[in-house]
Amino acid sequence: MPIFMAELRRQDDAPNQVDVDIEFEIIIDSDVLDVDNETLVKVETTQPLQLTEPIFISNMDLNMSTDALFDISGNSVTLNLDISQQMDLTDAEQMMSVIVQTGQLPNGIYTFRVTATAANGQQIVREDILNISNPTLLQLMSPGGILADTTINEVYTTYPVFQWESDPCNYVDPNSGESGCEYYIRVSEFKSEEHSSIDQAIESVTRLPLDQSAGFERVGYGFTTFQYPTDGGDLEPGKVYVWQIRKDLVTTSGTEQALSDIMAFKVKDFTSSTNEDVGSEDTTPVGMLLRTIMGEDLANRMFGSGGQVSNMVANGNIFLNGENVDISLVQSLVSSGVLVEDEDGNETYRPMEVISVEVSE
Numbered sequence: 236m237p238i239f240m241a242e243l244r245r246q247d248d249a250p251n252q253v254d255v256d257i258e259f260e261i262i263i264d265s266d267v268l269d270v271d272n273e274t275l276v277k278v279e280t281t282q283p284l285q286l287t288e289p290i291f292i293s294n295m296d297l298n299m300s301t302d303a304l305f306d307i308s309g310n311s312v313t314l315n316l317d318i319s320q321q322m323d324l325t326d327a328e329q330m331m332s333v334i335v336q337t338g339q340l341p342n343g344i345y346t347f348r349v350t351a352t353a354a355n356g357q358q359i360v361r362e363d364i365l366n367i368s369n370p371t372l373l374q375l376m377s378p379g380g381i382l383a384d385t386t387i388n389e390v391y392t393t394y395p396v397f398q399w400e401s402d403p404c405n406y407v408d409p410n411s412g413e414s415g416c417e418y419y420i421r422v423s424e425f426k427s428e429e430h431s432s433i434d435q436a437i438e439s440v441t442r443l444p445l446d447q448s449a450g451f452e453r454v455g456y457g458f459t460t461f462q463y464p465t466d467g468g469d470l471e472p473g474k475v476y477v478w479q480i481r482k483d484l485v486t487t488s489g490t491e492q493a494l495s496d497i498m499a500f501k502v503k504d505f506t507s508s509t510n511e512d513v514g515s516e517d518t519t520p521v522g523m524l525l526r527t528i529m530g531e532d533l534a535n536r537m538f539g540s541g542g543q544v545s546n547m548v549a550n551g552n553i554f555l556n557g558e559n560v561d562i563s564l565v566q567s568l569v570s571s572g573v574l575v576e577d578e579d580g581n582e583t584y585r586p587m588e589v590i591s592v593e594v595s596e
Contacts, residue, residue, distance in 0.1 A: 240291060240292075240293045241291070241292050241293070241349060241351070241361065242289055242290070242291050242292075243255060243284070243286055243289065243290045243291075243292060243351060244286070244288075244289035244290075245286060245287070251287060252285055252286065252287050253285075253286045253287075253353055253354065254283035254284070254285060254286070254353070254354040255283055255284045255286050255351055255352065255353055255354075256279065256280050256283050256284075256351070256352045257279065257280045257284060257292070257297065257349070257350070257351055258277065258278070258279040258280075258319075258349070258350040258351075258352070259277070259278045259279070259294060259297040259347075259348070259349050259350075260274055260276070260277040260278075260320075260346075260347075260348045260349075260350075261274070261275040261276055261277075261345065261346070261347055261348075262274050262275065262345070262346040262348065263275050263322075263343060263344075263345055263346075264343055264344040264345075264346075265341050265342060265343025265344070266342070266343070267341035267342050267343060268341055268343065270322075270343070273322055274320050274321070274322065275321070275322050275327070276318060276320070276321045276322065277318070277319050277320040277321070278297050278298070278299075278316055278317070278318055278319070279316070279317065279319050280314065280315055280316060281315045281316065281317045282313070282315045283354065284304070284312055284313075284314065285312060285313070286306075286312070287306065287310070288306035288307055288308045288310060289306060289307050290304055290305070290306045290307070290312060291307075292304060294347065294349070296314070297316065297349075298316070299316055299317075299318070301314055301316065302314055302315070340365075340367045341367070342367055343367055344364060344365070344366050344367075345364070345365040345367060346362055346363075346364050346365075347362065347363045347364075347365070348360065348361070348362045349361050349362075366405045367405070371402065371493070372400060372401055372402040373399065373400075373401050373480060373482050373493050373494075373495045374399060374400045374401075374495065374496075375397075375398075375399045375478070375479075375480065375495050375496060375497075375498045376398040376399055376400055377396075377397070377398050378390045378395050378396075378397070378498070378500040379477075379478065379498035379499050379500030380498060380499065380500075381498075381499065382425065382433055382475075382477075382499045384499075385475050385499055385500060385501040388498075388499065388500045388501060389500065389501045389502070389503045390500055390501070390502055390503065391503045391523050391524055391527065392502075392563065393463070393469065393470040393471070393472070393502060394462060394463045394464075394465065394470075394563070395462070395463050395470075395500070395502075396460060396461070396462045396463075397420060397460065397461045397462075397463070397478060397480075398459065398460045399418075399459050399480050399495060400459060401416060401418075401459060401482060403415060403416075404416035404457075404484050404485075406484065406485045408456060411456075413455070413456035413457065414456060414457055415456045415457030415458075416456070416457065416482045416483065416484050417453075417454075417455070417456050417482070417483040417484075418453075418454040418455065418456075418458060418459070418461075418480055418481065418482055418483075419450075419451035419452060419453050419454060419480070419481040419482075419483070420443065420451060420452050420454055420461055420478065420479070420480055420481075421437065421441050421443060421444065421450065421451045421452060421478065421479055421481075422441060422442045422443040422463070422467070422468075422470075422476055422477070422478045423436050423437050423438075423439055423440065423441045423442060423476065423477055423478075424436070424439075424440075424442060424474055424475070424476055424477075425475040425476060425477050425499060433477045433497045433499055434497065436477045437477050437478075437479050437497050441468075442467060442468030442469070442470065442476065443463065443464070443467040443468060444467075445467065445468050451481050452467075454480075470502050471502065472502050472503060472504035473501070473502065473503075473504030474501070474502055475499055475500070475501045476499065476500060476501075476502070477497050477498065477499045478497070478498060478500075479494060479495055479496075479497045479498075480494075480495040481493070481494055481495070482494075482495075503523060521549040521550075521551045521553070521562055522548055522549045524562060524565060525549050526538075528565075553565055573585050
C-alpha cells in the first residue's frame with residue numbers, strides 16, 4: 236500500500252535537467268521481534284534520475300521490478316535500483332512468520348524514510364513513523380464482582396458509573412479525529428429462574444442497549460468510564476445485573492473485537508423488608524453511602540450498640556473540599572474512584588479510603 240507520495244520538481248532557476256538520487260529505507264524497533272532500530276531494507280538508485288519535468292513517486296515505485304518512471308508529460312525516466320542494505324535473512328523470516336501467524340504487524344515502531352539528493356548536494360529527507368500497538372488488556376473495575384458476591388457488590392443508585400482498564404490504542408479516526416480504542420457496553424438482568432450463568436444472562440435481553448438488535452451500546456473512543464444513561468432501560472432496586480465491555484481496535488488486518496469478562500452487581504433496595512438491615516441501622520441512601528465509604532467494620536463500631544454515634548442517622552448534608560455536593564457525585568466517586576495524576580501525567584482512578592472520622596452534633 237502507498238506509505239508516501241512525493242513530487243520531485245526542478246526549481247525555477249535550476250538547469251533544464253537535474254540529476255537526483257533516491258534512497259528508501261525501512262527501519263524497525265520492536266521488542267516482540269527482538270529488533271532494535273535495525274534496517275529491514277534500504278533501496279537506492281545506482282544512477283541518478285534525470286529530472287526535467289515534475290515526477291510523482293511513491294514507495295510502491297521503489298521496488299526491484301520497476302525500471303522506469305513517467306513525468307507529468309508522459310516522458311519515460313530510467314530508474315536503476317539496487318538493495319544496498321537489508322536485515323539478516325533469518326531475522327527477516329522470523330518477522331514474516333510472526334506477521335503470517337497473527338495477521339498483523341507486531342508491536343513496535345516502524346520508520347519509513349525517503350531521501351532525495353541532488354547533484355549539488357542539496358538533500359530532502361521525509362519520514363513517516365508508524366507506532367504499532369495491539370492492545371490486549373481489558374479489565375472491568377467496578378461496579379460488581381462475581382455472581383456469588385452480589386450481597387457485597389451493591390450500588391446505591393440506579394445510574395451507576397462503570398469503570399474498566401485498558402492499555403492505550405494508537406489510532407485516530409480519520410473522520411471524527413477521535414483517538415484511542417472504541418468501546419461498547421451492554422447490561423442485562425440476571426434472573427436465577429431463567430439463567431444458569433452470567434454468560435447466559437449477558438446474551439439474553441439487554442437493558443442497555445434497548446435496541447436488542449444492536450448487541451452493544453456505543454461508549455466512544457478512548458473512554459474507560461461510563462455512567463448509566465437516563466434513557467436506558469430502568470435498573471430496578473433489589474435486582475442483579477451483569478455487564479460487559481467490548482473493545483474495537485483497528486489493526487493492519489482490519490478491525491478486531493475483544494470482549495471483557497463479565498461482572499455482576501445488585502442495586503440496593505432500601506424498602507425491602509427482606510434486606511439485611513437490622514435494628515436502628517440508618518438505611519437512607521446517605522446512610523448506606525456513608526457505610527460503604529467507611530466499611531462495615533468501622534461503621535458497625537461507630538453506629539452499632541455502644542458506638543460513639545449509636546442510633547444516630549446522617550443528616551444528608553455532604554461536603555467535599557468545603558463545598559456542599561449532591562449524593563450522586565459521591566456515589567460516582569465511590570463507584571469509579573478518585574482521579575489522580577502521577578508525575579509523568581498518567582491518569583488513574585484510586586479507590587476512596589477513610590483517613591479519619593469526625594462526628595459533630
